[in-house]
Structure formats: C-alpha cells, structure tokens
Amino acid sequence: MPITGRCLCENVKYKISVSPISQGVCYCRQCQKSGGATGLLVLHTDAFEFSGTLSSYETNSDDGSKVRRNFCPTCGSHVFAQILDVPGILTVKASTLDDTDFFVPQYLVWTRSTGRSCAFPSKVPSFQEDAPLEVVLGMAAQT
Numbered sequence: 384m385p386i387t388g389r390c391l392c393e394n395v396k397y398k399i400s401v402s403p404i405s406q407g408v409c410y411c412r413q414c415q416k417s418g419g420a421t422g423l424l425v426l427h428t429d430a431f432e433f434s435g436t437l438s439s440y441e442t443n444s445d446d447g448s449k450v451r452r453n454f455c456p457t458c459g460s461h462v463f464a465q466i467l468d469v470p471g472i473l474t475v476k477a478s479t480l481d482d483t484d485f486f487v488p489q490y491l492v493w494t495r496s497t498g499r500s501c502a503f504p505s506k507v508p509s510f511q512e513d514a515p516l517e518v519v520l521g522m523a524a525q526t
C-alpha cells in the first residue's frame with residue numbers, strides 16, 4: 384500500500400489507499416466493449432484518489448442498473464466505473480494497475496456473455512450473470 388495505477392498516456396494517475404473490498408472479473412458485454420480486459424477491484428470511493436481529466440459515459444448495464452464509466456479522453460483507457468444505485472462504491476479496471484500482480488480475482492461474473500472464446504479458472508466461483516451483492520461486498524472478510 385498504496386496501490387497505484389495510470390491510464391495508457393499517463394494523464395490520469397490514481398492511488399488506492401485501502402485494500403479493495405473484493406476483486407473479480409466481469410465478462411459482461413459492456414465491460415468487454417469498454418475496456419477489453421475486465422478485471423475489477425471493488426473499492427470504497429474514499430479509498431480512491433485520482434489526478435487528471437476523465438470523461439464519462441453512462442449506460443444501463445445488462446441487469447438494468449445505471450453505470451457511469453470513466454475513461455481518459457486522450458488515450459481512451461477505461462479507469463473506473465460507478466454503479467449509480469450503489470453509492471460509495473466504485474470499480475477500478477485492474478488493467479490500469481502499475482503492479483498487475485496485485486490483481487487476484489475472487490469471482491467471475493457474467494460468464495454467459497463470453498461465447499466460447501474463454502476458459503475460466505475452475506477454482507474461482509463464477510456466475511452466469513451478476514454475482515449477488517453479498518459476494519461482491521462480502522469478500523473483504525475472507526482476504
């Protein structure tokens with residue numbers, strides 16, 4: 384600690400000051416399209432600090448919740464997202480971490496959206512659609 388990361392062009396830099404609540408991989412189509420690599424760190428918003436300018440884009444996710452995706456307008460790196468129905472929480476794209484070894488997924492979600500292109504690690508709990516919120520927010524006790 385702290386954990387740091389940045390976008391491709393390094394305009395946007397961030398620091399994570401408290402261990403993530405959980406870490407997972409989201410295979411939903413929107414994460415695939417917005418970022419390619421879809422590892423996520425789930426954080427309390429006050430554990431996250433960034434510098435630089437971000438643009439954002441809001442969508443209704445595959446399960447109907449509103450998601451704001453924040454990305455660098457210069458290089459296009461997707462840095463973090465907020466689920467607007469779950470205030471106080473954000474998800475940081477693990478692909479932007481400076482130390483990618485920090486990311487160890489604890490669950491996989493929306494596995495049904497990958498088609499046949501993806502093999503899943505068998506020891507990680509996986510969900511065809513979204514994981515229950517208890518899973519996403521309850522992993523902290525186990526880490």
Ligand SMILES: [Zn+2]
Nearest residue numbers: 390392455458
């Ligand atoms: Zn950038």
Ligand SMILES: [Zn+2]
Nearest residue numbers: 409410411414
């Ligand atoms: Zn997703």
